[in-house]
Amino acid sequence: MSVEPLDRALRERVFAWLDPRWIVHEDEDVIAIDKPSGVPTQEAREGAQDDLPTRLARFLEQRDGVDEAYVGVHQRLDKDTSGVLLYAKSRAANVELAPQFTHHAVRKIYLACVDGWRHGARTTFRDQLGPLRGGRVEVVKDGGKHAVTHASVIERRGSRALLEITIETGRTHQIRAQLAHHGAPIAGDRIYEGAPAPRLMLHASELELVHPRWERPFRVNAPPPRALDACLDGRGIAFEDALDVAVQRRFALGRAALRDAESRTTAFRLVNEAGDGAPGVAVDLYADWALLHTYDASIDERATVHALDGLGVRGVYVKRRPRQANVMDDEARAEFAPREPVLGAAAPEEFVVREHGMRFLVRLGDGMSTGLFLDQREHRARVRATSAGARVLNLFSYTCGFTVAAVAGGAVSSTSVDASGVALDRGRANLDLAGADRDAHRTVRADVFEWLARAAKRGEQYDLVCCDPPTYSTAKGRSGKTQRWSSGKQWRALAAACLRVLAPGGTLLATSNDRRMTQRALRAEVHEGARDAGVTLASLRDLGPPEDFPFAPEDGPHLKGVIATR
Numbered sequence: 001m002s003v004e005p006l007d008r009a010l011r012e013r014v015f016a017w018l019d020p021r022w023i024v025h026e027d028e029d030v031i032a033i034d035k036p037s038g039v040p041t042q043e044a045r046e047g048a049q050d051d052l053p054t055r056l057a058r059f060l061e062q063r064d065g066v067d068e069a070y071v072g073v074h075q076r077l078d079k080d081t082s083g084v085l086l087y088a089k090s091r092a093a094n095v096e097l098a099p100q101f102t103h104h105a106v107r108k109i110y111l112a113c114v115d116g117w118r119h120g121a122r123t124t125f126r127d128q129l130g131p132l133r134g135g136r137v138e139v140v141k142d143g144g145k146h147a148v149t150h151a152s153v154i155e156r157r158g159s160r161a162l163l164e165i166t167i168e169t170g171r172t173h174q175i176r177a178q179l180a181h182h183g184a185p186i187a188g189d190r191i192y193e194g195a196p197a198p199r200l201m202l203h204a205s206e207l208e209l210v211h212p213r214w215e216r217p218f219r220v221n222a223p224p225p226r227a228l229d230a231c232l233d234g235r236g237i238a239f240e241d242a243l244d245v246a247v248q249r250r251f252a253l254g255r256a257a258l259r260d261a262e263s264r265t266t267a268f269r270l271v272n273e274a275g276d277g278a279p280g281v282a283v284d285l286y287a288d289w290a291l292l293h294t295y296d297a298s299i300d301e302r303a304t305v306h307a308l309d310g311l312g313v314r315g316v317y318v319k320r321r322p323r324q325a326n327v328m329d330d331e332a333r334a335e336f337a338p339r340e341p342v343l344g345a346a347a348p349e350e351f352v353v354r355e356h357g358m359r360f361l362v363r364l365g366d367g368m369s370t371g372l373f374l375d376q377r378e379h380r381a382r383v384r385a386t387s388a389g390a391r392v393l394n395l396f397s398y399t400c401g402f403t404v405a406a407v408a409g410g411a412v413s414s415t416s417v418d419a420s421g422v423a424l425d426r427g428r429a430n431l432d433l434a435g436a437d438r439d440a441h442r443t444v445r446a447d448v449f450e451w452l453a454r455a456a457k458r459g460e461q462y463d464l465v466c467c468d469p470p471t472y473s474t475a476k477g478r479s480g481k482t483q484r485w486s487s488g489k490q491w492r493a494l495a496a497a498c499l500r501v502l503a504p505g506g507t508l509l510a511t512s513n514d515r516r517m518t519q520r521a522l523r524a525e526v527h528e529g530a531r532d533a534g535v536t537l538a539s540l541r542d543l544g545p546p547e548d549f550p551f552a553p554e555d556g557p558h559l560k561g562v563i564a565t566r
Helices: 008-016 051-062 091-101 176-182 226-233 238-250 249-258 299-310 330-334 376-387 401-409 421-433 447-460 490-500 519-533
Strands: 022-026 028-034 083-090 108-116 124-128 145-157 160-167 202-210 218-221 267-270 281-286 289-294 313-322 351-355 357-360 391-395 413-420 442-443 462-465 472-477 482-486 503-511 539-544 560-564
Touching: 022 218, 028 051, 051 083, 083 091, 083 218, 091 202, 108 176, 108 226, 124 176, 145 176, 160 176, 160 226, 238 249, 238 267, 238 281, 238 299, 267 351, 267 376, 281 391, 289 299, 299 313, 313 330, 351 376, 357 401, 357 442, 376 401, 376 503, 376 519, 391 401, 401 413, 401 421, 401 462, 401 560, 413 421, 421 442, 447 490, 462 490, 490 503, 490 519, 503 519, 519 539, 519 560
Parallel strands: 083 202, 289 313, 391 413, 391 462, 413 442, 462 503
Antiparallel strands: 022 028, 028 083, 108 160, 108 202, 124 145, 145 160, 202 218, 267 281, 281 289, 351 357, 472 482, 503 560, 539 560
């Protein structure tokens, strides 16, 4: 019987609707929230319920025991901007607040850390801003909306400056667009080419307006986050701060564990290295346990584990990752990937986690891998959505994650090929858990290149081919000769071999986690492979990384993917 642990109270606590410490003022008419970076003020996608107004309403309903809390909205902040937001708690208060915000009678003060400030101690920018296009706003000569921004230097450290900013108008991306146009983009602003930083270094620090009941000036403040001081010094943020932001960025994923079983997700990446402001560190959640990956020997593992313990997880496992994990012997594996947790209670030796309701078996203490590559979650969902009635081929299948998704989507047959018998045994267990018919869904232990050559000679064709090779591997073919694979230029031959067994109208899903390979390079290899195979592609499109695997612009995504349709 497969074990499927899930502490719902843990998820409710870690991914709470609202932390009461965010409340900087509350009375019977209004409530002011110090919004953390990473929390959207508009729902990111339908049904996510991750926007601050919704979260505040759910929090008030739970706290006050009411069926439906009133939350009147007059402000928005960009997701990665932190700071104070004021909401009405009653319709009467909302009526009084509305004209103040509409007529720009509310005084707003922001703090921003910028690099390359060449203006004076006090500067006013008067520009015209064009419409939002392609995710950004540009300053235009005429025909735009008038925007006025006042900036004062609070402190300078080297080339960086901390600015206090007030605005007379409230245009989309006003502060970000104007500062960038005048040569001082905000640090961490990827859209406007700001200096590298783990988050957007913009903070709404103060609001001043007339209170709807008291009828006198009323001011609320949100203290500056520690990240601003770190940015001024050019330092990274503390792991604890990076973890706090990451929890908010993953709010919707974290609460996906609380859905009904058929749509539940209980495993995902919580912190992804520099993309979440924690270079050299990644953290995964598998049900109630955290798995820490360290990619740099200088990481303070004890302090990092202590921070994870603060989440209240049942235990913490660690994988200390060398440059090439495939060359480790058993003794080294025991050192780099201990079987037991470094903190807390041990997880079951093998247990079930879910992605979009699909069940997968994982092992946290069995070597460097767990049995499930979390970065492929949305690709597996894509496979499920396109597998109805399909003949599916899963190459380098490992524990058959893509095949499980194909079975869930209604594939009529599948073949999973891998050189590792151990991986295929675990894959067979996953398929049994999914209720797959063993005759229709078979596993084959073989060298992938040799098997593809034989399949092409036999005239086999598949409607969907999934190909996710490792960066490096060695395998013995039928002849006993050792075959070596190294991601890079060999991708072209692999793509050609895949396309030779792809049926007309079929789809190839090709992915690579080789950090040296770019998205453009993978696309080019598949394109050239199609030419070598004599196959005309109807389409070839890129696939972006999932939301829980953000990346620093200077690094690029570690997972690249393309979908090719014949």
